[in-house]
Amino acid sequence: MHPICAHLLSPSDPLNPILLPNAVPDPFCSEPDLHTIFTGIQAEIAAQGTDSPYRVYIDGMLSLEHADRLARSTPAPGESTQQWITRILEARQCGIVLNHAERWADAVTRRAVKLFAPLSQQWGGAETAFELILFAGNYGYTPFGIHIDDPYTQTVHFQLSGAGKSMTLYTPDAYQQFAHGAQRYFPAQDDLPSGGTTYPMPPGSVFLLPTGWYHVGANTGFSLGAAVAISRFSPTHAALQAMRDALHTPPAWLDQTQPDITTCTQWMHTALDELTAVQTSKACFTRAVMRRPFALELDDTIAPDPDFPTQVIVQGSRLLIFCRGHRIETGMQPAKLRILQSFLGLSSSTPRILLQNEPESRPAAILALLREMGACGAVHHVPLAISNPAITVQASASALRLTL
Numbered sequence: 001m002h003p004i005c006a007h008l009l010s011p012s013d014p015l016n017p018i019l020l021p022n023a024v025p026d027p028f029c030s031e032p033d034l035h036t037i038f039t040g041i042q043a044e045i046a047a048q049g050t051d052s053p054y055r056v057y058i059d060g061m062l063s064l065e066h067a068d069r070l071a072r073s074t075p076a077p078g079e080s081t082q083q084w085i086t087r088i089l090e091a092r093q094c095g096i097v098l099n100h101a102e103r104w105a106d107a108v109t110r111r112a113v114k115l116f117a118p119l120s121q122q123w124g125g126a127e128t129a130f131e132l133i134l135f136a137g138n139y140g141y142t143p144f145g146i147h148i149d150d151p152y153t154q155t156v157h158f159q160l161s162g163a164g165k166s167m168t169l170y171t172p173d174a175y176q177q178f179a180h181g182a183q184r185y186f187p188a189q190d191d192l193p194s195g196g197t198t199y200p201m202p203p204g205s206v207f208l209l210p211t212g213w214y215h216v217g218a219n220t221g222f223s224l225g226a227a228v229a230i231s232r233f234s235p236t237h238a239a240l241q242a243m244r245d246a247l248h249t250p251p252a253w254l255d256q257t258q259p260d261i262t263t264c265t266q267w268m269h270t271a272l273d274e275l276t277a278v279q280t281s282k283a284c285f286t287r288a289v290m291r292r293p294f295a296l297e298l299d300d301t302i303a304p305d306p307d308f309p310t311q312v313i314v315q316g317s318r319l320l321i322f323c324r325g326h327r328i329e330t331g332m333q334p335a336k337l338r339i340l341q342s343f344l345g346l347s348s349s350t351p352r353i354l355l356q357n358e359p360e361s362r363p364a365a366i367l368a369l370l371r372e373m374g375a376c377g378a379v380h381h382v383p384l385a386i387s388n389p390a391i392t393v394q395a396s397a398s399a400l401r402l403t404l
Contacts, residue, residue: 001118002023002025002115003018003020003023004018004020004023004156004206004208005115005116005118005119007208008119008154008208008230009118009119009122015210015211015212016210017167017169017197017199017207017208017209017210017213018207018208019199019200019201019205019206019207019208020205020206020207021202021204021205022204022205023204023205023206024158024159024160024204024205024206025111025115027111028108028111028158028160028226029105029108029111029134029158029160029226031080031081033105033107033108034081034134034224035074035075035081036104036105036106036107037098037101037104037105037108037134038070038073038074038075038081038084039074040103040104040290041053041054041071041104042071042072042073042074044104044290045071045072046072051068052064052067052068052070052071052072053071053098053099053100053103054067054070054071054096054097054098055067055096055097055098055099056070056089056094056095056096057094057095057096057137057139057143058089058092058093058094059092059093060093060095060139060140060143061143062143066088066089066092066094069088069089070085070088070089070096073088081136081224082136082162082222082224085136085137085222086222093137093138093139093140094137094138094139095135095136095137095139095142095143096134096135096136096137097133097134097135098133098134099131099133100131100132100133100286100287101132101133101134101226102130102131102132102282102285102286102287102289103287103288103289103290104290105132106289106377108132108226109132109283109285109289110307112130112132112228112285113283113285113307113308114307115228116130116228116230117283119230119232120283120284123232127232127233128230128231128232128233128279128284129230129231129233129279129284129285129286130228130229130230130231130283130284130285130286131228131229131231131285131286131287132226132227132228132285133155133226133227133228133229134224134225134226134227135217135223135224135225135226135227136222136223136224136225137219137222137223138163138219138220138221138222138223139219140218140219140220141188141192141216141217141218142188142216142217142218144185145185145186145187145188145216146168146170146175146179146185146186146187146188146192146193146214146215146216147184147185147186147214147215147216148172148175148184148212148213148214148215149209149211149229150211150231151211151212152211152231152232152233153211153229153230153231154208154209154210154211154229154230154232155208155209155227155228155229155230156206156207156208156209156227156228156230157201157206157207157208157209157225157226157227158206158225158226158227158228159201159202159203159204159205159206159207159223159225160203160224160225160226161203161223161224162203162219162221162222162223162224163219163220163221163222163223164200164201164202164203164205164219164223165201165217165218165219165223165225166198166199166200166201166217166218166219167198167199167201167207167209167215167216167217167218168192168196168197168198168199168215168216168218169196169197169198169199169209169213169214169215170193170195170196170197170213170214170215171195171213171214172212172214174195174196174214175195175214177193177195178193178194178195186214188216188218192216201225203223270315273313274313274320274322274327277311277313277320277322278311278322278325278327280309280311280322281308281309281310281311281322281323281324281325281326281378282308282324282325283307283308285325287325288324288325288326288376289324289325289326289376289377291326291375291376291377292375292377293375294371294374294375294379295371296351296367296370296371296374296379297351297367298350298351298352298355298363298367299350299351299352300350300351300381301348301349301350301381301382302343302348302349302350302351302370302374302379302380302381302382303346303347303348303349303379303380303381303382304343304344304346304378304379304380305324305377305378305379305380308323308324308377308378310322310323310344310373310378312337312340312341312344314332314337315332316332317331317332318330318331318332319331319332319333319336319337319340321340321369321373323373323376323377323378323379324376324377324378325376326376326377328369328372328373328376330369333361335358335360335361336361336365336366336369338358339354339355339358339361339366340369342354343370348382351363351366351367351370354366
């Protein structure tokens, strides 16, 4: 277990910062990993026309123009991340933040899943959330100054390369001595206010920023870092989040499309079951992985994802499958469920073998379902797979319960 996880799980007060030199796992986030992220972002924007996910600060000011420039380009062959950013942003003083990088950073996210697995296992899927964040630039002080994060989140910083950086922390009482009523942000000047504690973070260091501290980062040259923001919620907060998710759409039982759900209590239990399933399927990270094309034929050898366990919920006539944060809904058929259960319990198989003992199933429908699961990142061709997680099959409080 990484010392940071041991500290967060210890019965002692976990609210003190920790700086660990030479503690970044190798590998954690390499140059090829970064290039994969940048390429994925460019491809997604080209295909979907979405806005740039980067936050780019030029000379301390947020710049949508420069964020768009980054999102529509990738490093040239042999070009490092620093060289690419310097070229695209014309050597300007810059700060770059990429939130929810788990959407494009498959390899890095898998390493983070293994690193922080003790936390999600002990705290529970519906009450835990991770977010992968990238930081880059030669920004001096954090562009938005001395600030505090939300009250649920602790952040583990991994200083990857470059000039290194430092983090200066203030207690709430120390912050109020100079902030004069400013609640969350205070500009960082050339000389920081007194009362803080500064932690130097050379490349290779890991720093735990606990919740409840005001803080500001600083560097004197280009630095590159990653972070995992760790949020731990109460059971009440998880239930409220399930309620918010449920209220995004009206209860389907009102128009009789879900005849097995007949009360608001059943509806809310179903929403909480689905929240837990979707969180577990993406190993508690906040965003679903980017969908990718996935070709599959009857004799292709495939395997379930080894790190992100597919979740299955039976709700009456519906079969809900949660794949790395994506939700697939299909009709509930016993043969289909048996094939799915069989596949998720094997190290590898082919669609043809899975269909051998299910003469009532339709090969085209099973292929379509497996292709959709593959597009969502839950099925891989065997050269990309390592091992197999156990299937989790659960029935919601309002579901028709089956013995599997």
